[in-house]
Amino acid sequence: MEIPIRKLFPRTQNGFVGVALSEDTQTYNVRVDWTRDRVGKLLIDGKPTVEVATPPEFSGPEGIISPEDLFVASAAVCLMTTFVTFTKKMRFEYKGFTVNGTGTLQKLEKGYQFTKIVLNATVTVESEELRPKAQRALELAGKYCLVTNSMKCETEHINNVVVE
Structure with a gap:
């Protein structure tokens, strides 16, 4: 029997989905x-x-x-800081990290809204052996970035790892 999503993730009084874990x-x-x-x-x-x-x-x-700049920037900065957190936990060094963010603002029935943010991240590492760790840290950063998880628009992460 399939359980309705509302029962799995009930809306709280403030409208957020999920259960507070602490x-x-x-x-x-x-x-x-x-x-x-x-x-x-x-x-x-x-x-x-x-x-x-x-x-x-x-x-x-x-x-x-502008607020629009800050909205997209907050997603990009959060991805960076979350990536750094995971590299510390995974104990590996990287040479560089860059993320380019693009937000798409569209006029909808309720007025203008961001409908999508694309975060294109590139990590530079010293050796091919570090590529899997860097890729995993990027994936985890995308999954756990609290800012993009709080946004109602779609977010897309494009992850690149470069060896230099």
Whole structure:
């Protein structure tokens, strides 16, 4: 007998799917102050202030980081940091890591939404023997990246390992 997905992963009061496995909870606080037109400053205690704005495609100024940039960047940064975590656990060294992220924003019935993020990651290792470990660390990073796991849009990971 097939069990409906709702019974396997019940929706919680806040809409998330799944069951909390621990009481370990983190909170992250930010503040945005409007400065002019469609521009503001992002403030996070103990970190550099970042100027933010509506993107140029929506009448914002050129050259200022937008929420759309930050959305895609958060996925890319999380993939990197999760990869680094797994390389530490797997005890292997790599020479380089780069991830290019592309987010697709589309106008849907409910307005604009990200419908897909593609993360194209490349790891550089010293020897062919390290290729399987690097590939596995990339796979695990994609599976456990908490940011992409929290996004409702599709995320695609393209993993590359280069030996130099």
